[in-house]
Amino acid sequence: MKRHILVVGASAAGTAVVQHLRRLGYDGALTLVGAEHHPPYDRPPLSKRFLAGELRPEQLWLTGAGDLDRLATVHRGRRAVAADLAARTVTLDDGTVLDHTDLVVATGVTPSALPGRPGAAVTLKTLDDARAFAARLTAGRRLVIAGGGFLGTETAWTALALGCEVTLVARAAHPLPALGGHVGALVGERLRAAGATVLTGRAVSAVHARHTGPGEGPVTVELDDGTRLPADTVLSAIGSAPATDWLAGTGLDLTDGVRCDAGGAAAPGVHACGDVASWYLPRHGGRLRLEHRMHAGEQARVVAANLLGDAQVLDSVPFFWTDQGPHKIVVHGVPAPGARFAPHDPDPGRDRFTGVYRKDGRVTAVLAWNAPKDALRLRRELLAGPDPADRVPARR
Ligand SMILES: Cc1cc2nc3c(=O)[nH]c(=O)nc-3n(C[C@H](O)[C@H](O)[C@H](O)COP(=O)(O)OP(=O)(O)OC[C@H]3O[C@@H](n4cnc5c(N)ncnc54)[C@H](O)[C@@H]3O)c2cc1C
Incomplete structure (x- = not known):
């Protein structure tokens, strides 16, 4: 062939x-x-x-x-x-x-589905999802977001800016657990200051709705501690x-x-x-x-x-960003589970800082809050050191 x-x-x-x-x-x-x-x-x-x-x-x-x-x-x-x-x-x-x-x-x-009636919660993965969801985010509507990760927190900021009443339900002790306690707590604090209700250490256990289509009418969101939250729309952002x-x-x-x-x-x-x-x-x-x-x-x-016959391996440093309303977070590297974040300027009042994640004495990632250029500099300084690839076989 x-x-x-x-x-x-x-x-x-x-x-x-x-x-x-x-x-x-x-x-x-x-x-x-x-x-x-x-x-x-x-x-x-x-x-x-x-x-x-x-x-x-x-x-x-x-x-x-x-x-x-x-x-x-x-x-x-x-x-x-x-x-x-x-x-x-x-x-x-x-x-x-x-x-x-x-x-x-x-x-x-x-996207993973929330427990409860199928279709009672909406997801945000495709362009069609986003169009349908955007139509529901009018001023004064009550939005409950299940999940405090990147998708949940970014959407919370957008919905707040559109005038919605936003409740974010995060399973961990703070939003954005992937970025550790320091940054996650700061995001939670800023979201609260912007008007969101941020519930941490809780999970959505069920969504009750009388209607059958996704996001078509009021729903009741039940949390694992028995709390019931009335909402017009619930977004499932619990992972994929x-x-x-x-x-x-x-x-x-x-x-x-x-x-x-x-x-x-x-x-x-x-x-x-x-x-x-x-x-x-x-x-x-x-x-x-x-x-x-x-x-x-x-x-x-x-x-x-x-x-096409090459034998390349991916040895670049992973990079990602997340827009948290007015705050832009940029990360180079992998803030591995268990890595500790040390901010260079620990004063969270300053709305611009950088920091590094370390695990077992090694820098695993650098992060910049509203300072993307500083992140690039740090990336060069801290991640361009001896390539860990030297210590492991290149292919597995
Ligand atoms: C709302 C949202 C916000 C995001 N924001 C950020 C961000 O700020 N920063 C960041 O770094 N990343 C962000 N991401 C993640 C980023 O979009 C993904 O990393 C990227 O889209 C991955 O691309 P992909 O092609 O691997 O997969 P996908 O984009 O998931 O595309 C996979 C495609 O395959 C199709 N498909 C699935 N199964 C089949 C099948 N059986 N047959 C045929 N087709 C199939 C799907 O329909 C889909 O079109 C965001 C993602 C979402 C959803």
Whole structure:
């Protein structure tokens, strides 16, 4: 069979693989399958400026009109439902079977559902979700957000700015547990000062609604301590799971996403990248699955190069940002669980500071609060030291 590269998942990672392959000179058969009908778009603004009504959908598109169709055969609005790695086939939801020589898995993550009546809570993952949700965020509406992570806190800020009454329910002792107590507590404090009710150490145990459609009428949100909160809308922002259902039974290790080596290879003829992929990261010294926009793009670049015979490993320092209303947090590196954050300027009254995360005497990440340029400087100073890759095998 002639070479045919099949990419499943047409968002940041999948689209970037297609673009890189063509840029690198690949002129063979290339197919892209995506469950959504829209052109590939950028998701981060969905909880920020798009939700706030400041951007139009066209401003989110990742490619120009028709560009993608010039690069690949595109199956839009089609979902992969099964794969046979030995036969090298992928079956779509309309029964189409796609033969290929190489498969790239880029199916991202699926939001986790809250307990209670299905559809009683809304999710914020797609452009369609964001449109429907934005229509409900009018001044005075009561919004309960289940989940104090990046999505929950960013949405809380946007909804506050739109005049909503916001209650954020966070399971941990403070919002943004991934960034540790110092930064998380500060975000909680700022959200409260901006008018949000922030309940910590609590979880939503059920959402009760009389209506059947998502977000169609008042709901009652029940917490694990018995508290009942009336709301007009409840957002489920409790996390997501890798979209690997269609790969069940293939023999791939799907423990936490698709397990890959440091170059994105999961099995002979199979690569994975983006939020769905758990890569071995030499700098981190272990496997990691990150849900960060820039990381998805970096992985896509490496996968495309490796598909064309290169032997690249991903040794860049992961980078992500989160807009917390007026505050921009930028992180380079991985604030590993258990790492301690030490601010350089411990005065939280100053609305600009940097700090480092350390674990076992090693800097794992640097963070900047309203100081992105300082973060870049710190990244160079603190993370460019002896490469931990020297201490571990480059590929696993
Ligand atoms: C609201 C929101 C805000 C965010 N904000 C930030 C931020 O501020 N900073 C940051 O670094 N990151 C942010 N992220 C994360 C960032 O958007 C992701 O890291 C990035 O989108 C990952 O791209 P991906 O292509 O791996 O996966 P995804 O964007 O999840 O795309 C996967 C695609 O695959 C499709 N798909 C799934 N299953 C199948 C199937 N079986 N067959 C065919 N297609 C399928 C899906 O429909 C989807 O289009 C945010 C994400 C969201 C949702």
